[in-house]
Amino acid sequence: MPGALDHALASLALARRLLDRSQLHALRDQGPLAEAIARRRLLPAATLRSLLAELAALSFSCKGCRSRYPSSSLSQLDALRCPACGGALSPGEPPPPSSRAWPAVNAADSRAGTHGFPLRPAPTGRSGTLPLGTESTHRTEQPPGSPPAPGERLGPYLLLQVLGKGSFGAVYLARREGLERRFALKVLLAGEDADEEAVARFGLEAAVASKVDDPGSLSVFDIGRDRGFPYYVMEYCPGETLKDRLRRQGRLPPEEAARTVLSLARTMSNAHARGVVHRDLKPSNVILEEGSGRPRITDFGLARDRSLLRSMTQTGDLLGTPHYMSPEQFRGEKDIDHRADIYALGVILYECLTGRLPHTAETALDLADKVCTQLPRHPCELDPSLPRGLADVALRAMAPHPDDRYPSADALAEDLERSLSGKRPLAAARARPHALAFVGGAVAALLVTAALLALREAGRRESPTGAPPPTGAPAH
Numbered sequence: 001m002p003g004a005l006d007h008a009l010a011s012l013a014l015a016r017r018l019l020d021r022s023q024l025h026a027l028r029d030q031g032p033l034a035e036a037i038a039r040r041r042l043l044p045a046a047t048l049r050s051l052l053a054e055l056a057a058l059s060f061s062c063k064g065c066r067s068r069y070p071s072s073s074l075s076q077l078d079a080l081r082c083p084a085c086g087g088a089l090s091p092g093e094p095p096p097p098s099s100r101a102w103p104a105v106n107a108a109d110s111r112a113g114t115h116g117f118p119l120r121p122a123p124t125g126r127s128g129t130l131p132l133g134t135e136s137t138h139r140t141e142q143p144p145g146s147p148p149a150p151g152e153r154l155g156p157y158l159l160l161q162v163l164g165k166g167s168f169g170a171v172y173l174a175r176r177e178g179l180e181r182r183f184a185l186k187v188l189l190a191g192e193d194a195d196e197e198a199v200a201r202f203g204l205e206a207a208v209a210s211k212v213d214d215p216g217s218l219s220v221f222d223i224g225r226d227r228g229f230p231y232y233v234m235e236y237c238p239g240e241t242l243k244d245r246l247r248r249q250g251r252l253p254p255e256e257a258a259r260t261v262l263s264l265a266r267t268m269s270n271a272h273a274r275g276v277v278h279r280d281l282k283p284s285n286v287i288l289e290e291g292s293g294r295p296r297i298t299d300f301g302l303a304r305d306r307s308l309l310r311s312m313t314q315t316g317d318l319l320g321t322p323h324y325m326s327p328e329q330f331r332g333e334k335d336i337d338h339r340a341d342i343y344a345l346g347v348i349l350y351e352c353l354t355g356r357l358p359h360t361a362e363t364a365l366d367l368a369d370k371v372c373t374q375l376p377r378h379p380c381e382l383d384p385s386l387p388r389g390l391a392d393v394a395l396r397a398m399a400p401h402p403d404d405r406y407p408s409a410d411a412l413a414e415d416l417e418r419s420l421s422g423k424r425p426l427a428a429a430r431a432r433p434h435a436l437a438f439v440g441g442a443v444a445a446l447l448v449t450a451a452l453l454a455l456r457e458a459g460r461r462e463s464p465t466g467a468p469p470p471t472g473a474p475a476h
Contacts, residue, residue: 003077004074004089005077006032007079008055008071008074008080008091016051049365057071058091059071061089061090063087148187150162154185154226154227155224157174158175158176160182161173169187172184172185173236183233186233189229191227203223211274217267218234218235219235239293241286241288242286242295243284254386259416261349261352261416265409265410265413269410272408277341279336280321285299324344326343327372343398349397350394350395353383353391359374371400373400375395390425393427415427
């Protein structure tokens with residue numbers, strides 16, 4: 001059954017006279033409409049990219065209650081109906097420039113055209129797709145309600161200050177009477193307005209984080225609900241994020257880079273042994289503990305608990321942050337395993353060694369193509385003084401095919417230990433893996449995945465989701 005996103009895309013394709021009703025009717029039961037169009041090659045790839053980019057730049061409004069929704073939220077709806085009042089949703093102008101959720105649109109381009117769509121598409125990045133952001137592409141829930149304020153209580157916890165806030169969650173510094181230590185309390189801001197799925201995801205996030213129980217992650221102590229706001233309480237870990245350190249310092253000395261990723265690999269080995277795959281490892285999800293400098297992994301909001309066969313994201317959703325995503329994540333494969341985390345650790349090591357990302361691009365599609373079909377430059381080509389064995393470790397962890405990567409996070413950690421002890425890492429003895437060729441149906445899957453990423457990027461810009469100051473876990 002087509003959902004609201006497919007209905008909107010079909011209407012836009014009709015409005016632009018790119019497809020007719022008979023063509024669209026033939027695709028009705030062929031899966032997601034964008035994927036079906038790409039698979040059947042009904043439109044040139046560039047045209048489909050532009051069409052999806054135009055859709056991503058639109059908002060949809062209800063004339064009844066005047067609620068407005070970004071196009072990225074349509075994936076949560078079964079029909080183009082307002083979830084608040086049931087009225088019909090119509091495409092309209094993007095929100096005013098003061099909102100960071102939308103690209104700027106010239107007022108002259110906002111006139112209603114055929115099927116109610118603007119006559120011309122909103123400005124886009126090169127190749128017709130939205131400019132690529134760098135932070136998490138997390139799920140879109142209902143708009144958040146009024147958050148609790150510092151000085152108020154949630155359950156037995158007194159909220160002292162806001163440590164970080166995202167679109168749908170906030171993290172507070174909190175205290176519990178009778179205890180001297182401080183805590184980080186994460187709350188789902190939608191409160192009573194949150195749907196059952198959002199609450200279930202939030203609870204599962206807390207459950208997965210508590211299951212890891214490793215010195216390199218953050219302990220979860222309590223979970224509760226007060227005044228309709230679900231919350232969980234975790235260890236408060238002051239310190240800057242690895243992203244902040246890299247931004248301030250540029251890159252790390254090779255030994256520090258190796259020790260940092262070694263620690264992360266040991267923590268993830270523990271998580272993997274407990275059936276947990278993080279799927280969104282990146283420098284902004286790593287807090288460097290104040291004083292000791294020990295890296296602590298946060299934010300299990302995209303994690304999958306394989307032992308429970310449960311995930312906080314829908315099967316086939318785009319999972320992760322673009323520059324740290326593995327090729328299989330870009331392809332939208334359903335069964336993402338621990339080797340996606342190993343790939344992300346390789347990207348983090350590469351960035352720590354070189355001060356730059358292995359792949360960069362202006363658009364989601366271009367980045368997806370590079371990650372899936374090209375090998376990054378060898379770190380020693382960028383800086384000949386880097387230890388070649390350590391650079392080889394990063395490249396093996398980032399092998400395009402999962403089978404060519406380290407088989408486990410422990411194996412990655414052991415090779416890093418060899419490098420630190422002056423021994424030759426096993427990765428140095430392996431030939432560099434060949435880039436994967438993408439042909440046929442894989443190209444269509446890649447196109448659709450990049451288009452979904454563009455839609456999620458548009459929704460993400462509504463509120464920053466980067467890691468806040470030392471919180472214990474970033475807010476979404």
